[in-house]
């Protein structure tokens with residue numbers, strides 16, 4: 437078989453690599469927001485781009501293999517080798533994850549390593565392009581034939597992606613129970629016995645209920661502060677926490693319906709967002725309608741929340757990724773606009 441017939445021309449390979457990597461980065465970061473099945477296409481696109489990259493990268497590496505002879509190493513070439521190694525590592529860890537792999541790296545695991553290697557591709561690729569960039573026009577020289585080759589490649593990627601589910605099932609790997617987000621199940625319905633995670637480094641001292649109140653304020657007629665014993669608990673709901681670091685856990689949660697707190701507080705006409713704030717400064721806002729259906733939980737599967745899971749009160753936000761489920765909540769604030777600083781706070785609250 438002559439593989440050259442199926443291989444795009446060299447410049448078209450380079451641009452194909454660029455598009456695949458850019459798509460992988462955008463969709464990889466995009467997975468952070470995928471909470472419902474309607475957004476699952478982001479992850480499908482990530483996977484198919486990854487498969488396309490698996491096909492293209494060897495073509496490129498084969499073409500440039502003679503350039504890395506030891507005597508000819510320059511700064512630009514060392515950079516290219518680093519990029520090749522890093523991109524390969526990102527692909528290997530991604531595929532390994534799909535088929536149920538695990539790694540114990542202290543507080544981190546295989547999924548973190550995949551994320552780190554993937555993000556590192558961005559600066560390495562930008563630096564690489566500073567040395568070696570060709571106009572897209574030269575890539576168009578065999579435009580029609582290359583377009584057909586790429587269509588075939590993307591179609592192949594889609595078929596391979598479709599097949600990995602049945603293959604995982606048949607081999608009964610730890611990748612078989614993945615959700616559409618890529619996350620794998622951990623400790624569902626087992627009370628507090630599911631992983632404790634913080635987004636970056638949030639790790640407060642245990643909260644003493646004697647020094648704690650929940651304040652409800654902002655754009656409301658009746659601002660209130662509740663002691664733990666005064667909280668109007670009695671609501672419950674089943675919801676699935678899906679962390680962006682690759683695990684999910686489903687539980688019955690008990691506590692206060694945020695809608696009940698809002699009804700008592702009586703938001704004004706401009707109220708559009710509800711911000712949940714942790715004792716650590718970590719905070720996140722939900723649109724007011726979504727916030728009404730959220731729960732502030734005091735218990736999980738009937739057990740009082742452990743400190744790690746946010747005792748005395750943590751947000752349960754169905755259909756939203758775990759980083760939005762604020763732990764150790766001490767304030768609910770109704771606002772007109774969402775605070776932009778939240779984005780910084782979720783990274784810096786632990787520092």
Ligand SMILES: Nc1nc2c(c(=O)[nH]1)N[C@H]1C(S)=C(S)[C@@H](COP(=O)(O)O)O[C@H]1N2
Pocket residue numbers: 630631632633634635636637638678679680714716718744745746757758759760761762763764
């Ligand atoms: N205050 C605070 N709340 C937080 C976080 C945090 O770092 N600080 N991490 C979030 C993330 S990323 C996830 S996945 C969930 C994890 O909840 P758990 O530790 O109960 O499993 O909490 C969220 N709530």
Ligand SMILES: [Mo]
Pocket residue numbers: 633634635678679680681758759
């Ligand atoms: Mo998370």
